[in-house]
């Protein structure tokens with residue numbers, strides 16, 4: 001196959017970014033935009049590609065190897081199924097679906113057909129997390145015991161005025177922000193099998209939560225705590241530490257995860273490692289060997305596009321599969337239920 005011929009459905013905030021990256025890709029050709037909104041005309045003109053109002057019109061007009069679906073969540077599954085029917089590969093934005101039931105519908109078709117579908121949890125492709133996972137997998141930290149994570153930041157008041165739905169249940173940080181974190185936690189520490197949560201709306205006073213304290217149990221026996229808030233003036237978030245999106249100010253002295261094992265710990269994204277030298281006794285009376293793992297920063301969205309092209313060519317399995325997207329959604333639903341009921345919620349192991 002030559003260059004992969006890829007279209008983008010949904011030319012909003014993230015779709016326009018995908019389309020721009022596709023134009024710059026060495027292995028892909030952006031062949032068109034699908035979006036019924038008048039505002040999409042500007043994006044298509046700027047990128048010099050045809051605009052279609054529907055997926056049907058796109059597929060009727062030209063051969064397409066893959067489609068990036070960057071439309072509102074409730075359209076993801078039907079549009080992904082449509083592309084699968086046409087034999088195209090799919091990169092579907094996160095969350096994979098609006099509901100667990102819808103994600104299950106897509107997962108069943110992917111399992112039955114072997115369709116090539118990648119879910120857009122782009123942080124998976126960030127070299128920081130790729131390096132962190134490699135360090136964990138090669139045993140640098142020993143057996144993983146605990147993870148402490150945070151996504152604690154301050155969203156501006158106008159964010160809630162611009163989208164009043166964000167004040168209502170479902171518009172808060174559990175559904176909007178935590179799905180990224182769950183994917184990262186599962187990538188680094190394995191499947192999540194149980195959760196507990198306390199939620200609060202004490203500061204903003206909206207119907208939706210503004211702050212959540214979450215406990216996690218992993219299949220391998222590790223435990224985790226995660227602090228989530230959109231109303232605290234703090235830099236302990238991936239957004240304000242990873243330098244992934246230059247629109248956010250970033251603080252090089254802060255971390256958003258500490259992963260601790262029986263031989264050492266890793267702070268992410270500073271990548272500071274404190275570990276006991278191999279073969280030596282480990283104890284809090286002994287000094288750690290202290291170091292920092294090197295990482296070459298690269299745009300994970302651009303890396304994700306190159307991975308998508310490899311998936312389309314049949315050279316790679318999706319690094320974030322539909323079953324992964326479904327598992328992430330199940331954990332999110334469990335956190336929301338735990339916060340609502342105040343009880344622990346178990347998830348089937350390997351779900």
Ligand SMILES: NC(=O)c1ccc[n+]([C@@H]2O[C@H](COP(=O)([O-])OP(=O)(O)OC[C@H]3O[C@@H](n4cnc5c(N)ncnc54)[C@H](O)[C@@H]3O)[C@@H](O)[C@H]2O)c1
Pocket residue numbers: 009010011012013014015034035036037040053054070071072073075093094095120121122
């Ligand atoms: N990976 C990330 O970090 C990230 C960031 C932002 C958004 N997202 C996800 O991307 C998706 C889009 O989010 P957004 O913020 O870009 O939204 P947006 O509202 O800015 O854009 C959505 C676009 O979809 C178009 N659209 C609506 N119906 C359509 C249809 N039937 N066919 C084609 N296009 C249609 C709209 O006209 C709009 O241009 C969501 O699923 C969101 O969760 C992911």
